[in-house]
Amino acid sequence: MLNIVGLNEYAALANGTIHCWLCQKGVTTRALFCHHCGTIQPVRELDHFARLGIERRLDIDMEHLEHQYAALSRTLDPQRFLIRGIGERGYAAKQIEALNAAYDTLSEPLKRGRYWLSLHSQESGKATEPHPVIKELRSDLDRAAEPAQCDRVAHKAGHALEQGIMGLMQALRGQDWPRANAQLHELDGLEHILGAVRVKRAELVPAGKGS
Numbered sequence: 110m111l112n113i114v115g116l117n118e119y120a121a122l123a124n125g126t127i128h129c130w131l132c133q134k135g136v137t138t139r140a141l142f143c144h145h146c147g148t149i150q151p152v153r154e155l156d157h158f159a160r161l162g163i164e165r166r167l168d169i170d171m172e173h174l175e176h177q178y179a180a181l182s183r184t185l186d187p188q189r190f191l192i193r194g195i196g197e198r199g200y201a202a203k204q205i206e207a208l209n210a211a212y213d214t215l216s217e218p219l220k221r222g223r224y225w226l227s228l229h230s231q232e233s234g235k236a237t238e239p240h241p242v243i244k245e246l247r248s249d250l251d252r253a254a255e256p257a258q259c260d261r262v263a264h265k266a267g268h269a270l271e272q273g274i275m276g277l278m279q280a281l282r283g284q285d286w287p288r289a290n291a292q293l294h295e296l297d298g299l300e301h302i303l304g305a306v307r308v309k310r311a312e313l314v315p316a317g318k319g320s
């Protein structure tokens with residue numbers, strides 16, 4: 110399957126390198142709790158998919174993602190660690206942080222697409238010529254003298270963003286990395302414009318008059 114990267118998170122276990130911080134017995138990279146003493150473990154190096162216990166693929170099952178996130182959030186609920194020592198409470202808090210970061214990235218298509226590209230070590234980071242659409246929107250925004258004109262730019266940019274995310278996903282599915290990179294640059298430009306529109310619109314609307 111094209112959209113699945115080979116799993117390697119068990120490599121560390123095979124090497125026998127990970128041990129419970131309390132009882133020193135072997136634990137898996139993915140284990141939140143030690144199988145021997147039941148103690149919560151520190152945050153280990155895991156990719157976001159493994160942290161949420163879902164298959165590593167670009168097109169994720171959102172329902173499954175939500176389910177896993179909810180279940181893990183309950184498991185790591187700070188209330189459950191109130192009577193534990195400060196070390197365990199600290200590890201639980203760090204685990205929740207890592208869980209939230211993973212969920213935040215995977216639940217948003219654009220962040221997930223960027224992350225997918227980075228997993229494949231294909232992010233070029235090279236700045237290219239701004240996309241024609243970006244140039245056009247930027248000059249529209251420069252000329253905008255009323256909130257309604259800002260709204261039109263925002264609408265166009267929002268639409269282009271939606272299209273761009275679809276294009277990005279298509280490129281990633283086809284493992285067309287150069288196109289995916291170009292799409293990401295365009296999406297960055299669009300997000301930048303949407304931010305600039307908000308700033309300009311706020312300046313054009315007199316304070317206290319609302320939207």
Ligand SMILES: [Zn+2]
Nearest residue numbers: 129132143146
């Ligand atoms: Zn243990």
